[in-house]
Amino acid sequence: MKDGAPFVLMTLTASEHQPSLGEAADKLGVSLEDLDSQFGVVPIDPEKGTYAVQVRSDKAPAPSTEPESGEYHGPWSNPKIAPFGPLKR
Amino acid sequence: MRIPVLLIVPQHKSLQMSATTAATKTAAGLDTTQTPSYPGVTLDATFAAVPLGARDDASVLTMESFQPERSAYFAVRGHVEANDVTEVSQRAGDAEIFADPRIASFITCGGTPPLGNAAAVAAKLNVPMLQGKNLDGRKVALAIVDTGINLPYLTTKLGRQPNLDARASWSPPGTPPPPPGGWPVNHGTMCAFDTQIAAPQAALVDFPVLNAHYPGSGSYMSGTLSAALAAYGFMLSSRASGPLSRYQALVASNSWGIFHPSWDFPAGHPGRYCDNPRHPFNLQIAAVTRAGIDVLFAAGNCGAPCADTRCLGRTTGAIMGASAVQEVLTLAGCDTQDVRVGYSSQGPSIPKMYQQKPDVTSYTHFLGSEAFGAGTPDSGTSAACPVAAGCVAALRSSPKIPPATLTTASLFNNIRNNARKTAGLPTGWDRDYGFGIIDPPAIVAALGL
Structure with a gap:
């Protein structure tokens, strides 16, 4: 991550194989450095060729969440999650 | 509809016997044929009489007063037939009538101790x-x-x-x-x-x-x-x-x-x-x-x-x-x-x-x-x-x-x-x-x- 900018969650489609981080960057129209390399390219539904990446929020492409539009979708919510039970503080 | 009630009734030999038996036998009940009748109330023969002591005078509520042979009053269970609870009388002869509502165990919440293991x-x-x-x-x-x-x-x-x-x-x-x-x-x-x-x-x-x-x-x-x-x-x-x-x-x-x-x-x-x-x-x-x-x-x-x-x-x-x-x-x-x-x-x-x-x-x-x-x-x-x-x-x-x-x-x-x-x-x-x-x-x- 550069400059403390948070990441946003995006998805992309790639029908032939799981894309590399560089290929994902190309599909999103961003540079490789704008993607979260620790998160990587995460399979969502490999049968349908859907994958997730995290993109710097200040470099993210224009929002796209319509189901049939384009090669990428997002930003998607990445909410805080917590256990459904007690916790040691 | 059948409305369950509790009756507070004066002492009677059958009540004393019921309570005495219940002290040692959990399946004890009440011999309703030997118990006074209370108008409009059907007594529950499976519910043993419970001694209440000298109910009207708190100053004489001693452990002894709750002994069946000494208790002045007893609680018995029964039911009343009525269309609505508002139709239930407050008295039946020399008995006072009280509600016997359904009760349930306390529900388990976050701070409740463990139940079982x-x-x-x-x-x-x-x-x-x-x-x-x-x-x-x-x-x-x-x-x-x-x-x-x-x-x-x-x-x-x-x-x-x-x-x-x-x-x-x-x-x-x-x-x-x-x-x-x-x-x-x-x-x-x-x-x-x-x-x-x-x-x-x-x-x-x-x-x-x-x-x-x-x-x-x-x-x-x-x-x-x-x-x-x-x-x-x-x-x-x-x-x-x-x-x-x-x-x-x-x-x-x-x-x-x-x-x-x-x-x-x-x-x-x-x-x-x-x-x-x-x-x-x-x-x-x-x-x-x-x-x-x-x-x-x-x-x-x-x-x-x-x-x-x-x-x-x-x-x-x-x-x-x-x-x-x-x-x-x-x-x-x-x-x-x-x-x-x-x-x-x-x-x-x-x-x-x-x-x-x-x-x-x-x-x-x-x-x-x-x-x-x-x-x-x-x-x-x-x-x-x-x-x-x-x-x-x-x-x-x-x-x-x-x-x-x-x-x-x-x-x-x-x-x-x-x-x-x-x-x-x-x-x-x-x-x-x-x-x-x-x-x-x-x-x-x-x-x-």
Whole structure:
């Protein structure tokens, strides 16, 4: 991550194989450095060729969440999650 | 209609005899043929008279005054036929009439002490029967998607070292984490313990998503959803061709979620999670189950009347996100007396998600891991979920039902269809219990295991 900018969650489609981080960057129209390399390219539904990446929020492409539009979708919510039970503080 | 009442009546020899007998014989009743009659009231012959002492004068209420032979007044039970309670008189002859209302046990809430223990849960699930058939989780991997497991603590509490597959476990990237099984004792260790009740031979795999620290993610002990997304991506790949592929089956237990929609994007945002079947995590979880991984989620702790404070008082549509995905098995919680715990989230789910959640109910609020201190219960739907996940792992250890033969959807349908109904539950789905309480022996019988 550069400059403390948070990441946003995006998805992309790639029908032939799981894309590399560089290929994902190309599909999103961003540079490789704008993607979260620790998160990587995460399979969502490999049968349908859907994958997730995290993109710097200040470099993210224009929002796209319509189901049939384009090669990428997002930003998607990445909410805080917590256990459904007690916790040691 | 028949209205139950209590009568306070003056002493009589038959009442003294009834009370004297009741002091030594629990099945004692009342000889109504020898007892004075009270107009309009039918006495209950099964209810022994109860001495009340010298009722009118508190200054003479001594222990002796409650002896049957000395008591001036007695309580007896009966009923009145009336159209409405307002028609019931205050007196019947020389008896005073009082209400005998239905009472119920106090509901289990967050601060309630444990009710029963892990052995009681094992008995409710008939674990000995499962183990007699070698249905104990062998050859099955059981992923604890949580805060991480502490293996030494688990070993101490179980009195044996459970199986942990470190190589198949997931480690969050970023700051160097502890090794699998080396996390501080916390919620994840409780969940791991609870799976062991029904699946002591399962191989635990550690998925500490709630301790992942991606840049821009949440605070300590409250990760963000992207960590779970990354973990399930790893799980999918590993199940296909990595260390998880060597197991006969894979079960994933998830005792986490979001407590309130305010944690999410605003309502109507197309990228929102909690009520959006198209959110990538909800799509991923559906794909994971189609890949033959049995995924269970806790329903949440936003049930009335004892919702977690983080629910901010919101108790309807409280089952959200992945807990409301049709393909997962969603767990409500009950105590070891089969009574729903008062914090267990109730259905139907948040609008736009699959509505008939929870699917089934499992056991919680029992003395188990004591991960939060001596005498503290394993609580929340957090405990109910891994208890059920252990049952699923136990069932999957049968060579007769590998996922290739019996899909996750089919197995979960079987679990729903064979859930046990408690008294008073309707046929079909119920908002508190789903289709009923998980009943492994019934599933074993239905599947011919």
